[in-house]
Amino acid sequence: MTERKRGMNAVKKYVAAIMLWILALSPAAGYAAAPFELAVSAKEVLRGGTITLSGTGTGSGSQVAVKIVSPAKTTFYVDVLTAVNGSYAKTLTIPSDPDLAPYGTYTVIAGYGSDSAQKTFAVVEKLGGGNENPGNENPGNNNPGTTPANGSAIPSGAGKASGSVAQPELTLDGRYIVGADTMNAAIKQSGGAVTIELPAAALKSGTPLELPAASFKSLNDNNRELVLSAGDVAIRLPAGAISASGDAQSKVRLTLNTSLTDDMQGRLDRLIRSDASFKSTGVILSVDIQLLSGSASSDIHDLGKPAMVTIKLTPEQAAAISRQTAGVYYLNGEQAEYVGGTVSDGVFTFKPKHFSTYAVLQYDKRFVDLASHWSETAVRSLAAKHIVTGVDASHYEPSRSITRAEFATILMRAVDWKGEAPTTAEGSAQPFKDVAASQYYAEPVAMASALGILSGYDGAFRPNDKITREEAAVALVRAAKYFSLSGGEGIGAGKSSFADQADISAWATVAVEQASTQGLMQGDGKQFNPKSPVVRAEAAAMIDRLLPVATN
Template sequence: MKKVLAAMLALFFMLAPVSGYAAATFALEMNASKLQRGEQLMLSGMAEGDVNVKIVGPDKTTFYLDVIESAGGSFKKTITIPKEADFAPYGVYHLAASNGAATLSRTFAVTDENGNYPPEQSEGGGNGIGIAPPSNAIPADAGTATGSDIQPDKAPNGTYIVGGDTFTSAAGQAGGAVTIKLPDSSGTSGNALEFPAQALETLKSKNKDLVIASDNGTVRIPAEAIAAGNAGQETNIRIVLNTALTDDAKNAIAGSIGSNADYHGIGAVITVTIQLVSGGTATEIHDLGKPVTVRLKLTNEQAKLIAANLAGVYYVNGSQLEYVGGKAENGTFTFPANHFSTYAILEYGKSFVDMKGHWAEQAVKSLAAKHIVTGVDEQHYVPGRGITRAEFATMLMRSVAWNGKADVPAGANPFNDVPAGQYYAGAVTQAASLGIVTGYQGAFRPNDGITREEAVVALVRAAKYFDLSAPGKGAPAFADAKSISAWAAAAVNEAWTTGLIEGDGKQFNPKKSVTRAEVAVMIGRLLPAGSL
């Protein structure tokens, strides 16, 4: 009988379609359906290829996110349930695991030692017997204010807390911001900071920012950046800063980089989580009403791994990278953030086969790392090709945006030949709003090649958005100076004296087209020396 059954099963798998076989080889097992804080959840099973796992907690926030590698057709992962209530609330957790097109779902519960958990956090919410949700009230005098600085108290569950009265006291003595100073090592421990949401209204009414500082970084948050809604008396803001290179952060970076070998991490990350906590519910706030400023301090080891002009800050979400920029000074990266999750400092060492040994190689490599210039394809930059007026305006405005010095005013497109929807339309409109480019009787002529004198005029106009120091060079003595248009002559002289253009000073060739190599060097001279 067993031989007959085995033969039938073998025949079934031989005749089954490939997709059905792939689904059958994906299996998932858990070691328990109920766990206590501090215990381990063990996942195992069969899969061909990586398994993506996401666990959502009872508060509807992401509890765990990972990509588990399979070996020999099987996989295994151990997840430790945190001991802290903030990170592992009681209740039902929903797990989804995907492998290719197949997805499996499981649930488990985090309970107390008796196998129970608060019913108000269970699936469906509440048990109908009148148990009140947990109190989120923070003592009004929690924390100590010294001037505008606040030292938070530490609650029994490990959360740092600050009360409303303490906020009010600090805000009354603050200049531009109230600063909460977290203890050393808190940035790598992942401890939460919690304070009443109404404290943001106090700061907003006094036009003050909130600065959260740890030993390895700070986050400066305008009060209006976090939408707390009509926050009640016991609604809190919970913020978690973590600069540790956790498994989640590693997986997010690896998933975002994929197979692109041009990117290289140095282990410097910051993960920021902001939640609005009311009763037993925590709602994550991802998008911010106003950009915040983040400063991430590098360790000595991380600083040694940085390659000048190639590093930048990237938002990573596990599937793609979003270049943020960032400025480095004295071992600290400063960058703006419009939304929160995980940010990493990565090097982008893009190389083009036609730039090896070229006189503009370093300039192109540096600007490519800042995503100011790109190749014509993945392998080629084509340094000797001419550049159009649209391409030049786009590169120039990327450099202005990278420098973060210009608040570009909203304005209507002044040109009749720059249609909406073109890749360069926004950059050209912004450049015109800032007075960097002008047209010809209402036309911009985007597809025309840009001449050296046209490029230099725009370059000099853009230079006011950069911190340039004149090298003290005298006026140029170009033999073809009379060929320079009258409207460009002053700009050419200024570009020479400030070092934006160089050479032997004998010929300027004002009507000659600018090449892609030349424009990279020109724009590169706008940027601070040794900038990252």
């Protein structure tokens, strides 16, 4: 298959956008039967004006990927255009907002198959004035017009510190910067965290923030958090989250973006078509971190320590989002990977271990055998948190007994969802002789044992045994301390009113009383039935009661 045929097959927008990104970084190769062309309608354009991108050299119905890079080297626009009779065209309106459309030169890159073309245009204050970067443009800038475009080093005094809060300076080419001296002043005046306040508009335009790499070393050495605050979004980076050397010439670029682009909307639409349980909320956060050293750059993806992200929802978003079914998902290509998150008082909070693109989605999974079932609400809530799953795509089997291995797995998913369980050493030995390392439940069983939540019998865990109600009571009460519930072994002991109290094992008596008084477990009105197996519906209800209650 030729290169052109491979390009013709890449009809999906996300593939075309990735191809375009690759083509923008490397020379075009391959033979084209007809010249692929790109044109822009003007060399200069005013804010609020329009510019048309057009070209020829494609087959009818072909997909042409188009990307526009801003003066700050961020993505200003990306789309996939469909050619008609061998031609493609798109007319764009330049935003009037200075933060969304800074003055300067914009690069247009178009890709079709193995061919690419590139043009530029400038957003100017006055047509024909030759003034792409007027010094008087300075939203939020403390030192207008003094920092040149594309400077390799950040002036040490850039920005302004007021106590532990630093306000960045906007450069002539549309980058926010804070200098080393300014950061050091904020670090010295901080008690535990340094805050950098970005304009809310920076989230919509994806305007980058640049800091000296040495400032991250100072933050880490002084055990100070870095808080990035912009509009309704705040990101807390603990000391050690980003490692950087003290190299005076290196800098870290952080780009935050909450714009729902056409490409992102297309990815979400395809996700929802593949699984109707998903519903988009329109809440998106993309965070890119780069280490720049001269002309070299490298992405910082994984964090040394998890960050804390809070997103304040608008009243309309808060009203539309269900706290029971909403969660944060890492958009990994066409896949959505659940990362947790909680909503309380209209604020969504989650703890990413790496940065990329995240979306708040609702996941309302329905099972045909749970319609009008007493456990349906609890199962839906836990399915939305990906703590429980069905036995297949349509069935949950609520009356089926649950094994000790299955109970350990879903209970530890709940503890992990909360995000407060201490970590155990990697590679630690499995404490139970009957749990093979290859089993799906090996890790949660080991974690439950390490945390003292579940124990075995004479060195065996008995993973395939059905878990009894009194065993479940002990595990739930021991897990309660991770969810800010009163409880824990030895606390709140009392005499139960169950008629079958005498049937409860001595080692479970206190836990059964606590599970009852805390509302984690209930009997049948008269008896607790301690030796009866727990069924899947009961397990979901127990663990759902264990989770903290959030509010919209």
